[in-house]
Amino acid sequence: MRFSSLLRAMALAGAFIGAPVLAADSSKPLPAIGDFFNNPEFSDAVLSPSGKYLAVRLGNKSKRDMLGVVELGTNAVKVVGNFSDADIGRYAWVNDQRLVFTATDKDLAPGDMRYAPGLYAINRDGTGFRQLAMRNGKAFVTNGSTLGTRELLPWHTYLLGQDGAQDSDFIYVQDRDISGPGELNHVDLLRLNTVTGRTSVSVKRPGASHYWLLDHKGEPRLTITADKGSSSVYYRDPATNEWRKLTDFERFTGSGGTFRPLAFGPDGTLYVLSREPKGDTTAVFTYDLNTAKLSSKPLVKLDGYDFHGQLIMGKDKLLGVQHLTDAMGTTWLDPDMKAMQAKIDAMLPNTINLLTLPTHPESPWIMVTAFADIWPKRIMLYNSETQKLTMVGESYPGINPNQMAHKELVRYKSRDGLTIPAWLTLPQGPGKQLPMVVLVHGGPWVRGGSWNWDPDAQFLASRGYAVLEPEFRGSTGYGSRLFRAGWKQWGLKMQDDVADATRWAIDKGYADSKRICIAGASYGGYATLMGLINDPDLYKCGVEWAGVTDINLMYDGSWFYTSDMSEDWKQYGMPQMIGDQVKDAAQLKATSPLEQASRIKQPLLMAYGTADMRVPLPHGTKFYKAVKQTNPNVEWIEYDEEGHGWKLPKNRIDFWGRVEKFLDKNIGASAQ
Structure with missing residues (x-):
């Protein structure tokens, strides 16, 4: 069994x-x-x-x-x-006898949730239960819990996400100072006894810490602070317990600075991410804390990829490196x-x-x-x-691998000569002249995909569609040149990259030029709308969910809807990476789907969550009202209390069922 x-x-x-x-x-x-x-x-x-x-x-x-x-x-x-009224959330071992865990609710959409997960500890044999932190601002009452008379930690206490020494009843937890959605002021680190519930602030932060890194002994040794648009890396000297600044860099663009910290080794070595002189991709180096210098050569360098992964440590040495190229893999030392x-x-x-x-x-x-x-x-x-x-x-035991589609990393040339990676998933059977969905990833400052099983692409392929997912400029993970080429290019060269990928698939014979739909969520939703506007000859239809419809709305928002975009991001990140509201006003107007809604004539499916704080509902309602004036073929879906994407399975199943019917009608078998 x-x-x-x-x-x-x-x-x-x-x-x-x-x-x-x-x-x-x-x-x-x-x-x-x-x-x-x-x-x-x-x-x-x-x-x-x-x-x-x-x-x-x-x-x-x-x-x-x-x-x-x-x-x-x-x-x-x-x-x-x-728990009688919640599910187990995150969990971790404190030591070989004791665990800590949080609470969550898989049956609630984000709009119904208050993210205060609580914190609890118990022995592996079921004894020694103790609640450590409040959940949703109050003690979590459940059958069999014994809170005693001790005061609980506040609701804004969270697990650190690092193992620590795992040789005592103590762990380090985060106490997050939060002033509103998206507004994290600083993070204090508390040393917590998971048996007694007592804590101490054993490390004073050198500034507004947002990130902490434990060393090989499980002690706080490094922190990254934030100050407006800048970040600083500090190291705590074990001999004096004094903080020493190692480097600074721009908080949102990542520009400047010598390195970014990765991990401490068993011998105290600090491993960092940096670039070689004239190099385009990040690699793993060692950093000499005495001389403040990087090693002359990288320890790990991935051809064509920024390093993403982790170091695998043994008791007294580095055992191997787990890394992402087209797929995750491991190099064992x-x-x-x-x-x-x-x-x-x-x-x-x-x-x-x-x-x-x-x-x-x-x-x-x-x-x-x-x-x-x-x-x-x-x-x-x-x-x-x-x-x-x-x-x-x-x-997903219901998935039969023999019925799934293979996924391949391809590369194509943009019209200005930049090499762009893209993921191509072809359904089983003849792989030529297929109806195709161009699936644009969100972010956009993220890596879109890797070689693994992806439910969105596999579902579409199971229904007979080729799926193309371009890693357009602005995407991360493929080097600095591709990433920086996307700054201030929403609706411009970033959009050209998506169109160039589409034409590449047509030229290669994968896609039927008359049966292509563009789709995506968040930034991908924005790119869907701009694709329909800029390249009406390419795209027969569009599907967008949780999509940005106007860049100025990201800045200004709506008085009755809350956004989780921080004021620092709007002041120091967005003007450099997306566009300045004053200096680039003409560009933001020209690349606004909302301003050009009347140009979209193709069938369009739109979906939004009422509790979305990343792209609040007015992005959808304003655009839907505008586009419906000149386009009768627009379908609208609104999911109560969903956020930025669909958490509840019933909504995911409903949404993709509607997508299946929409595609079939416009580029699928029914369209023929």
Whole structure:
């Protein structure tokens, strides 16, 4: 029996190990929309520091998610955390005996939630429960809780997200000073005893700290402060406990400065991200804290990619590096780990297999996260003694890999000669002259995709559409040149890149030039509207959700809708990266979809959440009112209490069902 089946059945005894992975049955019908857009049935698991225990999230569609602990030597499973009116949120091991966790509610849309997750601790055997922090401004009352007379930490207490030493009952937590949506003033670091609930401020910050980094001993050693449009990196000298500034850089553009911190090694070495002289991409260097100099050569350099990933540390040395190129992968420096990776890859030859090691190993268990472009994430355990793999859980068990589409990173030339990466997903069958969806990522200052299973693209491909996802200029992860080329290019060269990608797919014969739709969310929604305006010959229709419809609205907002864009971002980031309201007023007007709504004649599907604080509802309502005056083929969807995207599965399923019908009508089988 698979572990995921065991969790659903709540059979909390006996073997949890699953049957061997079988080849998918290609005779199955195509998966339903819910198979793509329901919440994953299994999302994560965390090994204890010794590797003897596994913490997992237990639950199913009809029950609240609970926190369980598996004793890997006996396969015994015990529920240690559960609430009557909430789900388990984040969780982590304090040490090999104790865990901390937060609360969330998977059944509430963002507009109904107040993000104060609380903080709780419990032993792995279910004893020693203690609430540590308030949830939503009040004590979290649940059956069996014993709060005692001790005062709880305030609601704005959050987990740090770093393991720490994991050798005591203490952890470091964040106390966030927040003055409003998007307005984080500073973060204090508290040393918390998870048994008694007592805290101390053991480290005074050198400024308005927004980020903290623990060293190899689990102690705060570095912080990044923010002051208006600038950020500074400070190091705390262990000999004096005094702060020393290491570098400054522009807070929003990232310009300037020598490096960005990455991690501390077991020997105290500081690993950082920087660029070689005349280099375009970031690489991993070491930084000498005594001489304030970078190493002469990078430790890790990825050809054509900025470094994104993590260093994998052992007890006394650097074991390997996990990094993202087109896909995630691992370069092992340790020969034993390199040999283990080769064995696991031979057992799972069709997937990327990422290994997670215990921080203080005392057992043979290694966690394996396996995935591919056609295969959603699965979590397994590898026993280094028996050299056997066993299944823990599958994120989307309803997905048949044999029915999924392959995804490929391609590159094309823009009209001004810049090389642009793009992701191409082709449905099974003949890959020529297909109806195509050009899917534009949001951000826009992010990397759009990687080689993995993506529900949006795979759903569209399962319905017969080619999917093209350009990493247009402004996208990150591919070097400074591509990123900086997108500054102040909303609706201009950024938009040209999307159109050039579309024409590339037509020229290559992948796309039928008369059956192409443009789609996207957030910035991708903005690009969808501008694509319909700038290139009406290319796009038969458009689908946009949570899309920006006017740049000035991002600055000015609406008096009765709250935005989570900080005032510092509007003052120091947006004028440089998007456009200055005064100096670039003509450009912002010329690149405003709202100002040019009457030019859109193609069918359009729009969707917004009423509680969106990133792109508040007036972006949608104002544009819908304007475009409907001259275009009768506009469909409007409004999801009550949803935010910037759809959290609830019922809304995701409803939305993509509407998208399926809209595409079929305009570029699919029904259109023919």
